[in-house]
Amino acid sequence: MSFRYIGSKARLRHAIAKHLRAVGEGKSLFVDLFCGTGAVAEVAADLGWRIRINDHLHCATTMAAARLIAVGQVPFNALRGYRKTVDILNALPPRRGFMWRQYSPASFQAVGVERRYFTRTNACRIDAIRKRISEWRESDLLTDAEHVLLIADLLSATNRVANIAGTYGCFLSRWTPQSQDRLEMRCRSLRVEPVEVVATTTDASNVLVQRDDFVYLDPPYTKRQYASYYHILETITLGDQPRVEGVAGLRPWRHLASAYCYKVQALKALRALISGMASSRILLSYSAEAQIPIRVLKIALSELGLVSCDAVQSIGRYRPNPVASHGTATVKEYLLTLRRDAANSLDEIEA
Ligand SMILES: C[S@@+](CC[C@H](N)C(=O)[O-])C[C@H]1O[C@@H](n2cnc3c(N)ncnc32)[C@H](O)[C@@H]1O
Numbered sequence: 392m393s394f395r396y397i398g399s400k401a402r403l404r405h406a407i408a409k410h411l412r413a414v415g416e417g418k419s420l421f422v423d424l425f426c427g428t429g430a431v432a433e434v435a436a437d438l439g440w441r442i443r444i445n446d447h448l449h450c451a452t453t454m455a456a457a458r459l460i461a462v463g464q465v466p467f468n469a470l471r472g473y474r475k476t477v478d479i480l481n482a483l484p485p486r487r488g489f490m491w492r493q494y495s496p497a498s499f500q501a502v503g504v505e506r507r508y509f510t511r512t513n514a515c516r517i518d519a520i521r522k523r524i525s526e527w528r529e530s531d532l533l534t535d536a537e538h539v540l541l542i543a544d545l546l547s548a549t550n551r552v553a554n555i556a557g558t559y560g561c562f563l564s565r566w567t568p569q570s571q572d573r574l575e576m577r578c579r580s581l582r583v584e585p586v587e588v589v590a591t592t593t594d595a596s597n598v599l600v601q602r603d604d605f606v607y608l609d610p611p612y613t614k615r616q617y618a619s620y621y622h623i624l625e626t627i628t629l630g631d632q633p634r635v636e637g638v639a640g641l642r643p644w645r646h647l648a649s650a651y652c653y654k655v656q657a658l659k660a661l662r663a664l665i666s667g668m669a670s671s672r673i674l675l676s677y678s679a680e681a682q683i684p685i686r687v688l689k690i691a692l693s694e695l696g697l698v699s700c701d702a703v704q705s706i707g708r709y710r711p712n713p714v715a716s717h718g719t720a721t722v723k724e725y726l727l728t729l730r731r732d733a734a735n736s737l738d739e740i741e742a
Pocket of ligand 1: 396397398399400401424425426427428429430431445446447448451593594595596609610611612617618649650651
């Protein structure tokens with residue numbers, strides 16, 4: 392699955408896999424507290440761990456959960472299979488609904504702003520597909536896993552035709568060639584082997600982790616707030632009709648403003664999160680150009696346990712728009728390992 396998502400570790404997953412093997416040895420549950428698209432959780436599942444995923448956005452946990460679904464979990468018995476189900480959705484007549492009203496040029500009539508996120512037809516296709524998925528769900532024609540899979544497939548289809556420069560923070564004034572394509576649901580390849588997964592959607596600090604869990608942390612490290620940058624994906628996932636505002640038509644998101652995105656709050660939030668966790672083995676992804684300088688982060692973490700820091704390969708800079716494309720072309724990424732094993736437990740270090 393290729394999905395442009397700020398901070399996605401898709402391109403680093405092989406390098407991260409090496410660290411997972413080394414650091415997570417002996418642990419059976421992998422906990423990804425800021426799972427995003429689930430690129431790292433998927434690697435951990437491939438390596439044999441049971442998985443717990445969490446994110447404070449429903450669209451993120453949905454995308455991540457869908458990557459972990461095995462073919463045997465989604466027979467779509469009531470609808471005669473995955474392929475037939477997707478074909479039915481692709482054949483639906485367009486329907487004027489919330490996406491059409493708020494996020495296509497039709498928004499001009501309703502709110503006086505022509506929001507060019509989707510062509511009128513594609514917005515109507517999202518509306519039609521989302522409505523049918525809800526109806527099937529209400530009629531008990533979909534299992535939980537089948538429901539998650541279809542919503543995630545709709546998010547991928549939406550992303551392929553969205554008239555944006557990478558995030559939904561704003562739409563482009565000119566239509567891109569992809570935005571003119573017909574929105575189309577596609578069947579994805581599914582895992583063969585099932586994996587035990589628990590998914591939650593809450594603030595990372597609410598997730599209870601055990602001493603034996605292997606915790607992976609990939610918090611936001613820039614000022615970009617995911618709740619506002621991916622607001623349309625959240626609305627499609629929830630299937631609600633929030634009161635949206637501004638030129639971009641943002642759903643209410645401030646209650647989800649992440650402390651990790653603010654320079655003055657990020658370190659305190661991360662320290663509090665890690666201090667409150669029982670886990671003896673924690674792996675943290677962080678970037679050289681983040682809200683907390685790596686040097687400062689290392690010092691702070693070393694007060695909580697034994698820290699080691701490895702540079703992983705540099706990845707291409709995220710470019711939401713041409714104006715943001717200044718500076719070097721790559722960003723250096725780090726993996727910090729924190730060990731609080733019996734010999735150096737937090738209690739002993741603090742004593
Ligand atoms: C850097 S991204 C994770 C990327 C992910 N590892 C991937 O490969 O796609 C950070 C994620 O943290 C989530 N997030 C931000 N603040 C959060 C919080 N306080 N609790 C839980 N999730 C949060 C965002 O929604 C976002 O999906």
